[in-house]
Amino acid sequence: MTYAIVETGGKQLKVEPGRFYDIDRLHVDDQETYTIDKVLLVHHEDQITIGTPFIEGAIVEGTVMEHRRGRKVLVYKMRPKKKTRKKRGHRQELSRFMINSISMNGNVLAAYNPTETEESTEENTADTTVETAEVEAQE
Numbered sequence: 435m436t437y438a439i440v441e442t443g444g445k446q447l448k449v450e451p452g453r454f455y456d457i458d459r460l461h462v463d464d465q466e467t468y469t470i471d472k473v474l475l476v477h478h479e480d481q482i483t484i485g486t487p488f489i490e491g492a493i494v495e496g497t498v499m500e501h502r503r504g505r506k507v508l509v510y511k512m513r514p515k516k517k518t519r520k521k522r523g524h525r526q527e528l529s530r531f532m533i534n535s536i537s538m539n540g541n542v543l544a545a546y547n548p549t550e551t552e553e554s555t556e557e558n559t560a561d562t563t564v565e566t567a568e569v570e571a572q573e
Contacts, residue, residue: 457531496531509521
């Protein structure tokens with residue numbers, strides 16, 4: 435399993451290819467690729483690379499799937515015995531970010547290819563249909 439720890443929006447995230455994450459709003463249109471070069475750590479097979487503070491040449495590439503808003507957070511301020519109350523709401527602007535690949539020094543360590551998973555699923559369903567047909571023929 436290959437993963438990386440990246441910094442984006444002032445936060446650190448552990449990311450893996452093929453997964454999506456909600457991060458602070460990126461100023462990129464939907465369905466466009468975006469690269470994160472602030473990579474702090476890369477774990478590939480049994481090898482761990484740690485940056486000081488970032489790894490030079492390490493890149494995490496992904497696609498912005500959509501822009502959305504987070505859950506509403508209520509902020510309620512009250513001063514006791516003063517009849518002063520303030521109620522405000524806040525919704526964070528987020529971007530849903532799908533990780534496509536993790537690269538280091540130009541070499542792709544791990545990549546997500548959605549066509550491979552679809553093909554393997556189709557092969558598995560075809561195998562089960564053949565097996566059920568064989569079982570029915572034996573009966």
